[in-house]
Amino acid sequence: MGVRRSYKYLLRPTSKQATALAQCLEDHRQLYNAALEHRRTAYAQAGASIRYGEQSADLKHIRGDDPGGQGRWSFSSQQATLRRLDKAFRAFFDRVKAGRTPGFPRFKGRGWFDTVEWPKDGDGCRWDSQPGHSAATYVRLQGVGHVRVHQHRAVKGQVKTIAVRHLANPRHLAATAERLATALRDLSRKKRGSKRRRKAVARVAALHGRVRRQRLDHAHNAALALVRDYDLIVHEDLPITNMTRSASGTIEAPGRNVAAKAGLNRSILDAGWGVFLTILAHKAESAGRELIAVNPAGTSRTCARCGHCAKENRVTQAEFACTACGHAAHADVNAAVNILRAGLALRRASEAA
Incomplete structure (x- = not known):
């Protein structure tokens, strides 16, 4: 058979x-x-x-x-x-x-x-x-x-x-953004301490609560699928707090591309990476799976074939082309190979110790 x-x-x-x-x-x-x-x-x-x-x-x-x-x-x-x-x-x-x-x-x-x-x-x-x-x-x-x-x-x-x-980032916050903006504008027009303002606050809170529940549900389902299919899961140890820091700077030294950075911050937070990794860690522990976090430095710029690391290797957000050996791949896939290798190296070092 x-x-x-x-x-x-x-x-x-x-x-x-x-x-x-x-x-x-x-x-x-x-x-x-x-x-x-x-x-x-x-x-x-x-x-x-x-x-x-x-x-x-x-x-x-x-x-x-x-x-x-x-x-x-x-x-x-x-x-x-x-x-x-x-x-x-x-x-x-x-x-x-x-x-x-x-x-x-x-x-x-x-x-x-x-x-x-x-x-x-x-x-x-x-x-x-x-x-x-x-x-x-x-x-x-x-x-x-x-x-x-x-x-x-x-x-x-x-x-x-x-x-x-067919898989896609659900972008829960973006999907609710228009309704949330309307609710916030309505809230701004209400007199403080009034009954109508309390109702408007409740509507805004309800929308935020809905986004949070959707994000949690998606994170639980995605994490469960991973621990069911794999014994070893490796991910980047992402400094999410630093990644979502404002680019506005100070009065003396104002930041650059503030609007673009604010949009990126919203996308990162909407994806719920921190929530997902926390849930994944709990589910992996419960299922007896091995979860390894690796240093993300250089993973997106290093060639998975020859090991050459240079910022010029990352042609665009989606394209990777090594300037040394000519290896071409989707940038995320190339980075994923590097992340997995780093995780396996950490495991071997841990076992040797």
Whole structure:
């Protein structure tokens, strides 16, 4: 019996491909919700239970009626989405039989459906789709094209299933910024000590509380995913307090680029790095995982291939190109390799001591 392994790689889509991937995700989400509505309506109106086989058979007509939408994606990937719904219903009925809280399958809102799966390599997708094209690895996805893959380690065996997951910084504060600004302007107009001002204060506090809860929820979910998948986790020991220090300076020596620095500070705080690292440390300890913090100095400027360190290596925020050996990579990936090596070196030194 063979061993099934799971590999995770970072995709490098072009802007056009990123747009196509986002639309692919949205169309699969709508297919999931439409199939769920079909099951609910059939049972409510006729007491009929709709199965996966019936909904899979309907796909041909759905694709034919919408060739520029659902029809452009892989038939097999759409079947995988329908199987995902069928699995949710089977789990629901199992909970009912066991006398547990049922938890009826829910419609998936934006942000709650983040994965599209292609169940068989060669059917709507192709791993290493352009092997003679260059040294890079590509995966071909129907309706998207040949997407570049950062393959940091080789695949052992034959690729069976491909899944693409969409991850993004949720930017909770930015999403609530307009409502918060309105609430703050309303607060500024209220007379101190008045009942209306107390209500306005409560509205502002409620919005800040919502952002905090969203940030905590995201941090808990991300940290839990890491400790479930990895025995060793290495991260930069970031001086967040120093990184978010104001650039305004003093009256005698005013700072430069104050507005830009203020915007950067908001982005850093909105990402919640400090909260996330604290939660990650607690979860790693509880799960018996090893967490190592390394000095971030030079990690973004050092070449992961030859070790040459120079600020000129960092071409842009996203691009890294070594001026010594010519090694090119995404800047974050290059830095991640350096961070991991530094963490492993610290572990070896600790074990030797």
